[in-house]
Amino acid sequence: MTFDFTTAEALRTAEASRPAGAAEAAGVAKAPGCGRTNALRIPASVESLEPVSAFVLGLGDRAGLTESSLYRLRLAADELATNIVMHGYRGEPGEITVDGGIDPDEVWVRFQDDAPAFDPRQGMRAPQLDVPLEERPIGGLGVFLAFTAVDTFEYELVAGRNVSTLVMRRPTAD
Amino acid sequence: MAFDVRLRINDKVATIELKGELDASTAGEFHETVGKAAGAGAVELVIRAEQLGYLSSAGLRSLVFARQKMGDGVRIAVVGASEPVARTIRLAGFDHSIDLVDA
Amino acid sequence: MAQTKVLILDERRDVPPGLAKALDAVGAETHTCTPGDVLAASPGRMPAVTALLAHATLSPHTVRSVARRLADEGQQPTVVAYADRDLHLLDGHVRAGSDYLIPPFHPVLVEARLRDCHQHAELNRNMEEVAAHAELLSYERELEIGREIQLGFLPDALPSPDDWHIRVRFRPARTVAGDFYDVFELVNRRRLALVVADVCDKGVGAALFMALIRSLLRHTAEQSGLQNLIAADLMGEEPGWAEHTRAIPVVGATPLLNAVVGTNSYLTRNHIKQGYFATMFFGVLDPVTGNLVYINGGHNPPVLVSGSGAPPVLLQPTGPAVGVMPDCTFSLGYAQISPGDTLFIYTDGVTEARSETGRFFGEDLLLEQLTDAAGRGEELLDHMDGALSEFVGQAEQSDDITMMAVHWRAPAKTAD
Numbered sequence: 203m204t205f206d207f208t209t210a211e212a213l214r215t216a217e218a219s220r221p222a223g224a225a226e227a228a229g230v231a232k233a234p235g236c237g238r239t240n241a242l243r244i245p246a247s248v249e250s251l252e253p254v255s256a257f258v259l260g261l262g263d264r265a266g267l268t269e270s271s272l273y274r275l276r277l278a279a280d281e282l283a284t285n286i287v288m289h290g291y292r293g294e295p296g297e298i299t300v301d302g303g304i305d306p307d308e309v310w311v312r313f314q315d316d317a318p319a320f321d322p323r324q325g326m327r328a329p330q331l332d333v334p335l336e337e338r339p340i341g342g343l344g345v346f347l348a349f350t351a352v353d354t355f356e357y358e359l360v361a362g363r364n365v366s367t368l369v370m371r372r373p374t375a376d
Numbered sequence: 377m378a379f380d381v382r383l384r385i386n387d388k389v390a391t392i393e394l395k396g397e398l399d400a401s402t403a404g405e406f407h408e409t410v411g412k413a414a415g416a417g418a419v420e421l422v423i424r425a426e427q428l429g430y431l432s433s434a435g436l437r438s439l440v441f442a443r444q445k446m447g448d449g450v451r452i453a454v455v456g457a458s459e460p461v462a463r464t465i466r467l468a469g470f471d472h473s474i475d476l477v478d479a
Numbered sequence: 480m481a482q483t484k485v486l487i488l489d490e491r492r493d494v495p496p497g498l499a500k501a502l503d504a505v506g507a508e509t510h511t512c513t514p515g516d517v518l519a520a521s522p523g524r525m526p527a528v529t530a531l532l533a534h535a536t537l538s539p540h541t542v543r544s545v546a547r548r549l550a551d552e553g554q555q556p557t558v559v560a561y562a563d564r565d566l567h568l569l570d571g572h573v574r575a576g577s578d579y580l581i582p583p584f585h586p587v588l589v590e591a592r593l594r595d596c597h598q599h600a601e602l603n604r605n606m607e608e609v610a611a612h613a614e615l616l617s618y619e620r621e622l623e624i625g626r627e628i629q630l631g632f633l634p635d636a637l638p639s640p641d642d643w644h645i646r647v648r649f650r651p652a653r654t655v656a657g658d659f660y661d662v663f664e665l666v667n668r669r670r671l672a673l674v675v676a677d678v679c680d681k682g683v684g685a686a687l688f689m690a691l692i693r694s695l696l697r698h699t700a701e702q703s704g705l706q707n708l709i710a711a712d713l714m715g716e717e718p719g720w721a722e723h724t725r726a727i728p729v730v731g732a733t734p735l736l737n738a739v740v741g742t743n744s745y746l747t748r749n750h751i752k753q754g755y756f757a758t759m760f761f762g763v764l765d766p767v768t769g770n771l772v773y774i775n776g777g778h779n780p781p782v783l784v785s786g787s788g789a790p791p792v793l794l795q796p797t798g799p800a801v802g803v804m805p806d807c808t809f810s811l812g813y814a815q816i817s818p819g820d821t822l823f824i825y826t827d828g829v830t831e832a833r834s835e836t837g838r839f840f841g842e843d844l845l846l847e848q849l850t851d852a853a854g855r856g857e858e859l860l861d862h863m864d865g866a867l868s869e870f871v872g873q874a875e876q877s878d879d880i881t882m883m884a885v886h887w888r889a890p891a892k893t894a895d
Contacts, residue, residue: 344433
């Protein structure tokens with residue numbers, strides 16, 4: 203059983219950020235597996251980080267994630283979205299499509315954007331613990347946090363679009 | 377998800393109190409406050425994080441900035457961070473330079 | 480062991496009971512402070528301690544800041560991190576070089592650890608000295624590399640046109656120098672460029688500018704030399720013939736002017752803030768005729784020593800030092816070298832060499848020595864070297880020394 207729904211807030215944001223009728227053309231991807239699907243289309247700007255967080259928190263909450271898993275999924279999503287805004291589009295106007303779904307054993311959140319091809323994992327750097335904080339390169343930390351926060355982090359270039367998917371396992375129902 | 381940052385400076389201790397969620401959209405405000413605290417000539421920067429619900433790498437960036445700006449003789453402590461916030465700080469290895477103190 | 484004085488560092492001034500008891504049992508005098516207490520303490524208000532026991536929840540950075548603060552007071556306590564529960568917190572401290580204490584805090588163990596720490600500290604101090612020495616060595620190694628790079632900017636071999644004898648002595652005061660010299664062929668090997676220059680200052684900065692100025696001069700001279708020849712050819716003139724009749728070596732003058740004026744404007748346009756400039760003598764010699772056209776940019780006047788006993792001629796400056804003033808005028812100087820003559824070009828390291836009593840070698844003594852010298856090429860340099868080292872004695876060489884001797888061999892006397 204699959205049914206789509208969009209939160210009111212997400213819908214508003216999406217409506218405001220794209221010309222009417224472009225919805226189908228953008229081709230919000232189909233959800234992997236079965237389960238609930240949500241979609242959110244937002245302009246690539248820091249103001250969009252809040253709706254992304256709200257979206258992910260809502261999804262994870264419905265999936266019954268533990269508080270800690272929920273926090274980490276949101277952290278990963280926030281870092282990924284920040285990365286797309288700051289490094290993907292580099293401050294140029296653009297759009298991010300976020301969708302997500304709940305499968306029996308996991309929750310997934312997927313980001314799609316049309317920024318130049320950019321595998322976020324390329325920029326990832328584990329913190330250099332031996333280097334004093336004040337001398338460390340700060341870049342790549344966000345992706346590192348995202349990567350270590352979730353169970354799976356996938357990136358694909360699909361027909362020129364960047365597609366990153368975060369997956370968090372759901373607690374096993376006994 | 378409001379964010380609020382307050383700075384108090386008394387004697388040699390600068391205290392920054394954080395409330396709400398610190399991400400890329402709110403980090404600018406924190407960054408500015410850190411800059412002010414750093415300029416105040418304190419020997420200690422205490423960041424009260426009891427009411428900080430969320431911290432992303434954008435917030436960590438400002439902690440690095442604080443470390444750079446305040447010089448070696450200054451101690452920086454994050455007090456009362458929740459477990460997930462403390463985990464993020466530790467994961468990034470910032471606990472080598474910044475004290476994580478229970479409230 | 481003398482009484483151990485211990486400073487315990489903890490956010491709440493809490494000491495694990497076991498540790499407190501053990502320290503008490505070994506008769507240690509203990510003070511308990513927060514990091515803030517130490518960092519904010521007025522100078523002289525901290526107790527003198529031999530060990531700093533820091534709770535592992537404090538970051539290594541904070542512990543180091545506290546240790547530094549104590550070091551400012553002349554204290555060098557051994558740093559020991561301790562943990563009562565979360566032993567993993569010790570990782571960062573141990574990696575940062577601290578010693579550690581973990582439960583159970585048995586008095587004998589604690590005492591032994593404090594004693595070990597004391598010895599470790601001694602060892603560490605020795606190691607630090609070794610490390611500092613090693614760092615110095617690596618610095619010297621880099622300087623050595625700098626020196627080798629710089630040597631690459633000096634000519635490998637000097638050209639030696641028929642009957643000419645060109646020799647150089649180059650002795651930097653430090654590993655890298657601000658002086659340089661260059662000799663290269665111009666205008667299809669029909670002219671010879673002779674350069675001796677002194678970049679103000681010594682050491683690495685001067686060496687960088689030496690490399691820049693040398694390259695600018697040589698590049699510009701070589702490029703414009705050819706153009707000049709082509710231009711002369713196009714005008715249907717036979718340049719060699721024209722020069723001989725006019726006795727003014729115009730062919731060499733263009734590359735010379737271009738090189739010096741171009742370098743001066745490049746330096747004043749791009750590097751005036753760094754404040755580097757160079758005094759230089761740049762001569763262009765026609766080895767066939769002995770005609771010399773030159774620019775002396777604020778440089779010590781080279782000396783043309785006659786082979787026939789005539790008094791020496793000084794080639795005085797024809798313009799300011801290069802790199803000081805934009806749009807200044809450099810005039811050309813001319814001199815005629817005859818067979819048997821020697822042109823001696825040098826840097827102020829020669830005339831400003833000091834004796835042990837602080838006297839300068841000076842131009843008078845230089846001229847005296849030059850006219851006295853019997854030899855002309857290599858022998859002349861040997862002679863000057865000898866005169867200089869005799870004058871300087873044990874005093875340290877304070878400036879780079881460069882000397883170039885350009886000698887035109889007199890025709891061999893016929894047997895009869």
